[in-house]
Amino acid sequence: xxxxxxxxxxxxxxEGDSAVIKCTYSDSASNYxxxxxxxxxKRPQLIIDIRSNVGEKKDQRIAVxxxxxxxxxxxxxxxxxxxxxxxxxxxxxxxxGFKTIFGAGTRLFVKA
Amino acid sequence: xxKVTQSSRYLVKRTGEKVFLECVQDMDHxxxxxxxxxxxxxxxxxxxxxxxxxxxxxxxxxxxxxxxEKKERFSLILESASTNQTSMYLCASRDxxxxxxxGPGTRLTVT
Numbered sequence: 001x002x003x004x005x006x007x008x009x010x011x012x013x014x015e016g017d018s019a020v021i022k023c024t025y026s027d028s029a030s031n032y033x034x035x036x037x038x039x040x041x042k043r044p045q046l047i048i049d050i051r052s053n054v055g056e057k058k059d060q061r062i063a064v065x066x067x068x069x070x071x072x073x074x075x076x077x078x079x080x081x082x083x084x085x086x087x088x089x090x091x092x093x094x095x096x097g098f099k100t101i102f103g104a105g106t107r108l109f110v111k112a
Numbered sequence: 113x114x115k116v117t118q119s120s121r122y123l124v125k126r127t128g129e130k131v132f133l134e135c136v137q138d139m140d141h142x143x144x145x146x147x148x149x150x151x152x153x154x155x156x157x158x159x160x161x162x163x164x165x166x167x168x169x170x171x172x173x174x175x176x177x178x179x180x181e182k183k184e185r186f187s188l189i190l191e192s193a194s195t196n197q198t199s200m201y202l203c204a205s206r207d208x209x210x211x212x213x214x215g216p217g218t219r220l221t222v223t
Contacts, residue, residue: 001171009152032210043202043214044155089154093210098143098162099170100212104154 002027004092006103014111019077021106023090026071030092030101033066033073038087038105047088048075080110115139116215118203124221131190133218135203141213143206144186146170146178148199149217155202161186193222 005024013019025033031052036044050057050064050073057064061080066073077084090103119134137144143162147155147170157170159178167178175197179187186205190197203215 006154034211036212043216045214046211049211098160098168099157100145100210102147102155104152 002092002094002099002101004090004101004103006090006106008106009104010107010109012109012111013080015080015082017080019080019084019108019110021075021088021090021108023073023075023092023103024071025073025092025101027092027094027101028071029094029096032093033064034091034093034100035062035064035075036089036091036102038089040086044089077108080108082110082112084108085110116203116205116213118201118215118218120218121216122219122221124223125190125193126223127194129193129222131193131220131222133188133190133201133203133220135186135188135215136184137186137205137213138184139205139207139213140183141205141207142183144180145204145206145212146176146186146188147202147204148172149202150199158188158201190220193220195222198222 034049037047038044063076087105091100093100116137145160146158161167161180177189201218204212206212
């Protein structure tokens with residue numbers, strides 16, 4: 001079946017450093033790629049997304065890049081802060097939009 | 113502000129019991145989803161609904177059923193709870209731009 005692979009599963013960085021999380025998807029029909037952040041004990045919330053007609057999108061300290069040919073997309077967080085510590089999920093949505101396939105998640109630790 | 117609520121934050125049930133998890137959204141979204149979240153496995157889709165009384169199986173529907181009698185309410189039913197259904201259950205509704213809004217989750221323990 002279709003899947004999304006996400007790496008790394010755990011990432012530990014020093015405050016102020018950058019963090020990069022990478023995802024690979026298998027469904028060629030995917031055209032929407034959201035990233036969700038889940039803080040401990042809280043619900044996942046959308047932090048940024050990208051659609052297949054765009055290669056890169058930035059929102060303050062976070063950015064997402066998409067390579068449709070290679071079926072890769074990545075989340076970049078610059079100048080990390082302790083409040084960035086959370087689990088991050090990537091996802092791929094097909095053109096019908098009903099099925100969202102999530103990656104297994106990356107637990108990010110930002111050390112002060 | 114979209115609000116998705118779930119009937120319980122924590123639930124403890126015995127093996128074999130019938131379990132109802134309820135989800136309500138207040139944004140008139142047509143699409144609603146039930147996920148199961150387990151460590152290292154991410155979010156796995158159990159069922160989704162694209163309209164009242166309409167439902168589709170997700171990736172792991174076995175042992176579950178759903179009900180959507182009203183647009184704002186989507187219920188997940190465990191017909192006969194088993195210990196391997198101990199998990200965090202997340203409900204979500206989706207807007208027309210594909211963003212999903214999650215409920216706070218129900219942590220279900222089956223003993």
